[in-house]
Amino acid sequence: MSSPIVADPMLVPDDPSATPRRQRNRWSLRVRVPRPWRRPLAYVGVAIIGIWALVAIFAPLIAPFDPLAQSSPRFLAPSAAHLFGTDAVGRDVLSRVIYGARISLPIAVVLVALSLLVGGTIGAIAGYVGGVVDSVLMRIVDLFFAFPSIILAMAVSAALGPSLLNAVFAIVAVSWPSYARVMRSLVLTLRGSNFLAASRLLGISSARALWREVVPNVAGPMLVLSTLELGSAVLLLSGLSFLGLGAIPPTPEWGAMVSDGARVFYYWWIAVFPGVAIFSVVIAFNFLGDVLRDGLDPRSSQSLATTDR
Amino acid sequence: MSLLDIDDLRISLPTDGAPRVLVDGVSLRVNEGEFVGLAGESGSGKTVTALSALGFLPSGSTTTGQVRLDGTDVLGMSPKQLRGVRGQTVAMVFQDPMTSLHPMLSIETQLTEQLRAHQSISKKAAKDRAVQLLELVRIPNARHAFSAYPHHFSGGMRQRIAIASALACDPRLLIADEVTTALDVTVQAGILELLQQIRRETGMAVVFITHDLGVMNVTADSLYVMYSGRVVEHGITREVLAAPRHPYTRALIDALPDAHNLGEQLVAIPGDAATAENRPSGCAFHPRCAFAVDACRTEVPALRPVALERELACHVDPFDPAGRLELLVETGV
């Protein structure tokens, strides 16, 4: 007594309903691009970073003066000739701010990349292997977290000697634990997932499964973390330079410039303009990170609004 | 006068494009002491419909129609009036026993708080009443259970406590939304027995929502089958399920493992369920229906009486026992 209504639809003739989202390479980095009128901050952030990137690339063409040339009168207030004025030894502040982008931006990216590499690897191993290895690694992480980052960075930097390279080491040493913790937590969650189990059942080795199954799933959240951390990296670098532990004079690093300018604050333009530059970059990265985070998170269910069974 | 009277309820959510219609002209009636079943799959709108009886509407939605509780339209009530109704006249129990109780408050607090919010009684009186409620729902060692917390209890027990909490102020109508869906079959049997017992003892009416037709068959007196925000069939539960007249109802029954299907392959419904986002024109079921004719694509069928105690929303009515042999022959029954 079979029903005439429906035949068993073994073949699915229609394509799956949802349209594919943006796909890149072999993996899907599903970033939901938010509508502009809902998240204007995103566009502000991207714009600011974009502008600074262009400034950094085209610095020689844009800067009116050589950033190291002590060619003009000292302590000139902002004017037509020197839009941002000149500093204590007669260098054009605008040119120095422009060339400063060439230092702060790339170094920030390097800092984040290195911290991600070190922290991410340690966190992934801790989460994936578990047991004693996890405990030991996490205690080391806790140790680093116990110190305020700037103090620790100062200590490392001072021990190694003031230079930009050493500042980079110091900052990576201080930043990697955040990445380790987040990565470990992501990996722990993924470790229990069924698709990983299925992969192992099919004969994929543990190591290969870590690369193929786990890593693609951590890329998104780690990207968000990295973007947010870029701002901190810029700040830390500037902070160290401000303290004289990072870029050494006459390198036009923003933090160092703020430091020089703070000593002669009557001539406010020497500290303020580089300070605003730092501020703008950090804020821009934060906007970008916020938007990325919201874009990657599943849409929060508005209880009754989504309804319904 | 019926206890609950939903009249041409229409609930839609605004979107960037056309509004998303969640409930599209649903009318239903619950009389005193009656057990009414609301059946349907995800996206049918059954939960939204039931929630409207409590005055809960999706935020930002546009609603037309009436939801009359004891003659008064709930949709027009002020928040203060609604607070008086919820818990007192109408109460609700939800699906997930793990989240239906506050994890950080003791059972005693949760029950007595509820009581004292609606009635001005002393703490002692509230406590006695709460013990009475726990005994009503057959929680062993009711006094002992008082000081316990939800995590001490199993899923089935938590549902019983949630039911006790709902019954605290003797509501005349209980809305049970998939209350046994997350429970094991033996635990479910216990809860169903409990609901029948409560009904016998207190004369409470129940709106029972579930997608499980077996449960519906042994629980509800009358049944509304919903699809894509509309009622497609309504009648006495056992009759509707034994002799369904709407193709969707029929298909749902046929998809169930049952004595009929022994050794045979289960029959499945082709295609995907219509959701609020992609509701087909005309009869929402027509793309999946083997009996669809042209009218089904263009005109929404109205729910109309087709027999004593049976209403149907279908242009074709292929299972009309009174005739249409030609149609049956055509489809090769």
Next chain:
Amino acid sequence: MALLDVQDAVVDYHVPGRATVHAVAGVSISVEPGEIVGLVGESGCGKSTLGRAIVGLQKLTSGTVALDGHPVAPVGRGARPVRDRGLQMVFQDPYSSLNPRRRIGRQIADGLRRDEPGASTDPRPVGEQVTELLESVGLAANVATRFPHEFSGGQRQRIAIARALAPNPSIIVADEPVSALDASTRAQVTNLLTSLAAERGMGLLFISHDLSGVRHMADRVAVMYLGRIVENSPTEPLWGDPLHPYSEALIRAIPKLGMDAAAPVAPSGEVPDPANPPTGCRFHPRCPYAMDRCITDDPALVHIDGSREAACWLQPEDGPARRLLDVSVVQNSTVGHP
């Protein structure tokens, strides 16, 4: 010797501060080629744990699992031995059993590797094999490049099944494969699994809490309670004439369709804490037929009659089987509710 042979499987969980939980407390079960065995039980009975232990995702505390005579080892650090890959699993949740970041074609292809001794000898290109697998589960070939989020729950289960079929398994353990799906989709996926088992001569261990769902498709059913199998019978005899009181209680609790369906009956009491099971027969506190012996002695699962097994003192070993309805004790198990 059965194709899949599990003997005396035990899985213990140690929770600090509490007694050891015997999630699986001595289970023996077998599956023949082409046979569909339903493993049925309620929450906490240990059926999922047993399923995972059988395929090697969970370490057995003791006992053996053999596939075609060879012992199956738990999945360790290295790649699973080729021989063991004949034992595959389909998981319950369609939303977490596929990697959201990888195309489904590639996930299926994971099981089609030819680079190892004893692995697939199919000379056709991987793409073609993936196409064949997709078609065998009722999906169009061109969906291989899509990502899981583009599919519905039922479709994802089909993909998961295609993936499990890739290494050409002789046994599939399906852990509640349709419980998370809509009623109408359940039929589709259940049908798919049973057809595939028949076509390929594959054994299927179908784990479920839904006894009705298993009835129409399983050759035999094993009923599990608190870590033990209490009855193992061919499907229809189990339904018509259960040997174990718990099987009977399960059947009576199911709400049925039909004009004269009786109200479902709940067994008395609640499932005990697995860390603290009752003495003697684990079901005795809830059993309407309990005798003195049941309080002290734990019955083993023994052969009763034909191919039926039960663990109950009412049923004498090697028969004759006693119909529970013949037993002259209180029938209505809800009398005497605590």
